[in-house]
Amino acid sequence: MLQIALYQPEIAQNTGTLLRTCACLGLHLHIIRPCGYPLSDAKLRRSAMDYMDQVHFTLHDAWDDFLVAMRGQNKTLVLATPAASHSFLQFSFQENHVLLLGRESDGVPATVRDACPESLCIPMKPTMRSLNVAISGAMIATEALRQLKGFPPIS
Numbered sequence: 001m002l003q004i005a006l007y008q009p010e011i012a013q014n015t016g017t018l019l020r021t022c023a024c025l026g027l028h029l030h031i032i033r034p035c036g037y038p039l040s041d042a043k044l045r046r047s048a049m050d051y052m053d054q055v056h057f058t059l060h061d062a063w064d065d066f067l068v069a070m071r072g073q074n075k076t077l078v079l080a081t082p083a084a085s086h087s088f089l090q091f092s093f094q095e096n097h098v099l100l101l102g103r104e105s106d107g108v109p110a111t112v113r114d115a116c117p118e119s120l121c122i123p124m125k126p127t128m129r130s131l132n133v134a135i136s137g138a139m140i141a142t143e144a145l146r147q148l149k150g151f152p153p154i155s
Contacts, residue, residue: 002144003028003075003098004137005066007112010036010104016048017134018101023048023055026152027141030098032060067115070098079116080140081107082130088120093144101137 004027009015015031022029031039039059048055060066070077075098080088100116102108113119122136131139145151 001027001095001150002093002141002148003030004141005030005032005077005098005100006133006137007032007063007100007102007108008034008036009133011133012037014104014132014134015039018137019048019055019057020051021134021138021141022057023051025141025145026150027056029055029057030060030066031057032063032066036103063112076118077116079108079113079119080121080136081113081119082121082124083107084119084121086118086120087123088140088143089123091118091120091143093147095148095150097144099137099140099144101133104133 004018004022006015006018006029009031015035018029021027058069060069075096076094077100078091078097079100079102081102100108100112102112120140122131122139124131130136
């Protein structure tokens with residue numbers, strides 16, 4: 001199933017929000033270090049609330065470690081970036097995709113961008129720079145889950 005990866009996140013609340021989102025939707029989250037905060041930070045736990053014990057996530061010490069792990073699992077990286085010319089609404093998601101979200105301040109460096117065979121954006125008004133990374137991840141994951149029929153059943 002679709003997975004999400006955070007590249008060197010800088011804001012604990014965004015990571016916490018995505019941990020909670022992944023717990024609720026049954027998605028796996030990858031966190032690629034270094035982070036701009038300690039992962040035991042109270043802000044992270046407050047954002048993730050009581051979902052920390054229910055989320056499946058992997059910590060990667062560095063980009064290269066993450067890349068090796070994804071290649072070993074035959075995963076395809078899909079970069080979410082405002083610089084892409086392809087909308088997430090016109091993208092065909094596959095179960096082996098890993099949605100990569102960049103740092104809040106400056107996205108990802110060129111070396112990371114070049115390792116992603118696919119990139120997509122969220123259509124926005126031309127005067128706007130970007131959306132919050134956690135909201136972007138949730139929006140794109142929603143479309144991917146819709147396409148893949150991957151939402152958990154309603155009980």
